Amino acid sequence: MNALYNYQNQLIASTDFSFRRSILDTIEWNERLIGLTGAKGVGKTTCLLQHLSESKRSDKSCLYLSIDDLSNPYPSILSLAKEFIRQGGETLIIDEIHKYSNWAAEIKNIYDLFPKLQVIFSGSSVLKIMDKGVDLSRRAVIYHMHGLSFREYIEIVSGKKLPVFSLSEILTEHISIARSILMEIRPYNLFPEYLKHGYYPYFLQSRTTYPLKLQAAINYILEQEIPSVFNIDFRNIQKMRRALQYIAANVPYQPNITKLAEAVELNRNTLLQYLGLLEQAEITISLNASGSFYGKLTKPGKILLNHPNIIYVLSANSADRGNLRECFFVNQLKVLHRVELAVKGDFIVDEQYLFEIGGKGKTRRQIAGKPDGFIIADDLEVGIQNKIPLWLFGFLY
Numbered sequence: 001m002n003a004l005y006n007y008q009n010q011l012i013a014s015t016d017f018s019f020r021r022s023i024l025d026t027i028e029w030n031e032r033l034i035g036l037t038g039a040k041g042v043g044k045t046t047c048l049l050q051h052l053s054e055s056k057r058s059d060k061s062c063l064y065l066s067i068d069d070l071s072n073p074y075p076s077i078l079s080l081a082k083e084f085i086r087q088g089g090e091t092l093i094i095d096e097i098h099k100y101s102n103w104a105a106e107i108k109n110i111y112d113l114f115p116k117l118q119v120i121f122s123g124s125s126v127l128k129i130m131d132k133g134v135d136l137s138r139r140a141v142i143y144h145m146h147g148l149s150f151r152e153y154i155e156i157v158s159g160k161k162l163p164v165f166s167l168s169e170i171l172t173e174h175i176s177i178a179r180s181i182l183m184e185i186r187p188y189n190l191f192p193e194y195l196k197h198g199y200y201p202y203f204l205q206s207r208t209t210y211p212l213k214l215q216a217a218i219n220y221i222l223e224q225e226i227p228s229v230f231n232i233d234f235r236n237i238q239k240m241r242r243a244l245q246y247i248a249a250n251v252p253y254q255p256n257i258t259k260l261a262e263a264v265e266l267n268r269n270t271l272l273q274y275l276g277l278l279e280q281a282e283i284t285i286s287l288n289a290s291g292s293f294y295g296k297l298t299k300p301g302k303i304l305l306n307h308p309n310i311i312y313v314l315s316a317n318s319a320d321r322g323n324l325r326e327c328f329f330v331n332q333l334k335v336l337h338r339v340e341l342a343v344k345g346d347f348i349v350d351e352q353y354l355f356e357i358g359g360k361g362k363t364r365r366q367i368a369g370k371p372d373g374f375i376i377a378d379d380l381e382v383g384i385q386n387k388i389p390l391w392l393f394g395f396l397y
Contacts, residue, residue: 044122283310311324
């Protein structure tokens with residue numbers, strides 16, 4: 001146990017706690033069972049360590065454990081929890097729990113056997129809360145961490161504290177909001193940087209090596225995280241990778257499932273399942289037409305890469321402005337809103353708002369006669385009427 005405490009103290013001492021304040025403030029840390037999920041690299045470990053650091057516990061009532069930690073001598077997390085409680089433990093934090101094969105059953109047992117012990121765990125975006133008949137959804141409060149919004153990126157690189165705005169505020173007050181932000185900073189100048197390397201916090205370590213780290217993270221998700229949660233043969237993981245490469249080379253991709261299935265040597269249903277996993281792992285985004293039935297066996301109408309950063313890594317030759325515009329807009333909106341494909345125009349949000357994405361000279365033809373129709377322009381600092389700067393949608397969270 002002492003080795004685990006020493007490792008915990010070393011991690012806290014070496015971790016930069018200068019970001020994701022908004023995430024910490026939204027979590028109800030007093031709940032008995034808390035889960036934190038998100039894609040690799042969004043800052044889950046840092047968030048857990050920051051909470052541990054700020055709890056200011058000088059005793060040994062709180063313990064951080066990573067499943068990767070080689071200094072853990074206990075054969076199971078249940079046996080560790082028993083010993084931890086015996087020594088007066090109160091809060092057990094378990095990181096990377098998706099790597100533990102029987103995690104859901106053991107967490108349930110810990111929850112039922114030790115009512116005074118709080119458990120906080122983190123895991124991959126593909127983590128199954130209902131696993132093998134063990135339903136933790138009624139016990140755990142789950143929070144999902146997304147990558148940095150454009151607003152959060154600006155705060156990190158500039159030190160400026162900037163407000164979050166709701167979608168309705170942006171749609172109705174975008175001119176005054178943009179002007180108030182411009183009094184503090186020129187966000188449009190930082191926008192190209194964010195599109196290339198601003199979504200994952202590890203850009204702070206090095207912007208030069210950022211693409212390599214993002215590529216490594218994607219490989220890790222495909223080769224380690226997805227197989228650790230789902231029973232997928234390695235050969236099919238390679239086929240999933242080929243499907244991703246095909247999508248990346250053709251984004252925004254309007255899928256021909258039959259053709260893609262033949263190309264990667266999978267049957268239709270298996271391919272649709274794997275496309276769902278790529279989306280769940282936050283590598284891609286699948287969109288359907290407004291009003292259409294959505295399910296695992298439903299062909300998506302369009303597939304985008306999850307964020308412009310991934311476009312630059314997986315399909316640098318296809319990183320044209322139109323792809324980047326759509327990818328950024330959908331990525332920032334989908335955190336809090338439902339985004340679907342529009343029959344006329346580009347996107348329908350929350351079954352109400354129609355959006356057409358383009359440049360400064362984009363006309364209103366596609367949204368003519370639509371009272372809730374808006375033009376989103378990517379080369380605009382301040383909008384006019386129903387034409388809104390694209391960058392402003394990076395202030396939704």
